[in-house]
Every structure is written in structure tokens, then in C-alpha cells.
Amino acid sequence: MISFINADLELDRQPILTDINLTIDRGELVYIVGKSGSGKSTLLKALYMDIKPRRGEVSIAGYSSSTTKRRHIAHLRRKLGIVFQDFRLLHDRSVYDNLAFVLKVTNTRQSLIRDSVMQALEEVGLAHAARQMPLNLSGGEQQRVAIARALVREPVAILADEPTGNLDPDTSLEILEYLKKINQKGIVVVIATHDYELVRHHPARTLQISGDTIRETTFSNSPAGYRPLP
Numbered sequence: 001m002i003s004f005i006n007a008d009l010e011l012d013r014q015p016i017l018t019d020i021n022l023t024i025d026r027g028e029l030v031y032i033v034g035k036s037g038s039g040k041s042t043l044l045k046a047l048y049m050d051i052k053p054r055r056g057e058v059s060i061a062g063y064s065s066s067t068t069k070r071r072h073i074a075h076l077r078r079k080l081g082i083v084f085q086d087f088r089l090l091h092d093r094s095v096y097d098n099l100a101f102v103l104k105v106t107n108t109r110q111s112l113i114r115d116s117v118m119q120a121l122e123e124v125g126l127a128h129a130a131r132q133m134p135l136n137l138s139g140g141e142q143q144r145v146a147i148a149r150a151l152v153r154e155p156v157a158i159l160a161d162e163p164t165g166n167l168d169p170d171t172s173l174e175i176l177e178y179l180k181k182i183n184q185k186g187i188v189v190v191i192a193t194h195d196y197e198l199v200r201h202h203p204a205r206t207l208q209i210s211g212d213t214i215r216e217t218t219f220s221n222s223p224a225g226y227r228p229l230p
């Protein structure tokens with residue numbers, strides 16, 4: 001479903017990650033951890049093909065960085081749901097219209113748009129908020145709208161970049177529960193986070209970025225708290 005093969009990733013010609021090899025299979029939920037600036041966002045950017053590896057190959061959902069043409073990147077992104085720390089909702093449109101917008105750009109039939117939007121909102125327990133404006137909702141609710149928007153095109157994978165970064169601890173755990181529920185339906189979920197409490201409450205495969213590389217890690221209690229093993 002996802003693979004990095006000998007991939008070197010850079011931003012503006014600055015090497016960030018070197019010789020990355022990893023595979024994420026269908027149905028997995030995976031955390032990417034690492035300290036601020038370690039390259040978590042960079043790894044996700046390579047997955048939604050915002051950046052191309054300098055060397056090696058990144059593949060996702062049948063699209064390879066080596067062969068995907070620029071004009072086909074939009075096709076790939078329609079198969080992915082991307083969620084950011086700052087929600088990125090359109091503030092001048094209702095919750096419903098934020099989701100409908102995603103389907104209108106691909107000329108989806110009106111009746112199908114309605115069903116798909118309401119179903120996605122139901123998945124995150126916000127069908128009742130369809131007519132609300134985003135800024136009238138709490139941070140946690142706005143992030144749930146963003147998750148619903150990510151779901152509305154029935155993605156094969158959700159890529160979440162610090163999805164709980166702006167939320168309190170309890171709301172963060174609630175967001176994780178929604179992401180887990182989505183994963184249980186067979187959608188791959190990749191979560192970049194530095195929130196170790198999330199991992200403690202909802203353990204799953206964890207990849208740690210350290211230096212210019214990434215490796216599997218496990219967590220354990222240490223004097224500093226629940227931390228990945230060095």
C-alpha cells in the first residue's frame with residue numbers, strides 16, 4: 001500500500017531523511033514520532049507527493065514517485081484524506097459546504113453529494129452540525145469536520161500531520177478514537193505526532209525518526225514518562 005525504497009528526502013535542497021526503506025500494509029494504523037523538526041511532515045509530504053525523493057522511490061496506492069506525472073498528482077490526492085494540525089476549514093462556508101466542496105470539484109451528482117457528506121459527518125458524530133459555521137465549533141469538533149472532509153471521497157489512506165497538536169489531552173484521545181474507528185473499516189491511517197500520551201492510550205506500530213533515518217520503535221515507561229526506547 002505504501003513503500004519507501006532507498007528514498008532520500010530533502011526540502012529546498014536540504015537533506016532531511018536518507019535512505020528510507022519502509023512498508024505500510026493495507027489496514028495498518030501507524031504512528032510516526034520524532035522531535036520537532038525531525039522530518040515527520042517531510043515524510044508525509046513525500047506520501048502526498050508534495051515533494052519527490054531526490055533518490056529512490058516512494059509509492060502509495062499504486063502511484064510511484066518515479067512514474068507519476070505532475071498532472072496525475074491530483075488523482076492520487078483524491079484517494080487520500082489529509083488532515084492537518086490547524087484543521088484548514090473554509091471559514092466562510094458551513095460544515096456541510098466544506099465537505100460538499102470537495103465533491104463538487106469532481107462533478108459529483110448532487111444527490112450523491114448529500115448522501116456522502118451526511119454519511120461522513122455521521123462517522124464523526126457531527127451530522128447535527130451540518131449547517132453550523134466552522135468557527136462556531138470547538139477545536140475538537142473542527143478537527144472532526146476536517147476528518148469527515150478527509151473521508152468524504154472514501155480514501156484508501158488518511159495522512160494526519162499532528163492532528164491533535166492544537167487540542168487538549170481528552171479531546172486528543174477522542175480524535176484518536178475516531179481515527180481508529182476509520183482504520184477498523186480498512187483505511188490505512190498514518191499519524192505524525194509528538195504526543196506520546198496518544199500512543200500510550202492507543203498503542204500501534206510506531207516508527208521513530210531519529211537523525212536522518214527512521215526505524216521501528218517500542219515504548220516503555222522511563223523516569224521521563226512514557227517514551228520510545230532509544
Ligand SMILES: Nc1ncnc2c1ncn2[C@@H]1O[C@H](COP(=O)(O)OP(=O)(O)OP(=O)(O)O)[C@@H](O)[C@H]1O
Nearest residue numbers: 011012014016034035036037038039040041042043
Ligand atoms: N522549506 C524548507 N527548506 C529547508 N528546510 C526546511 C524547510 N521546511 C522545513 N525545513 C526543515 O526541515 C526539517 C524537517 O521539518 P519537518 O517539518 O518535516 O519536521 P517535523 O518533524 O514535522 O516538525 P514539527 O513537529 O515541528 O512539524 C526541520 O529541520 C525544518 O527546519
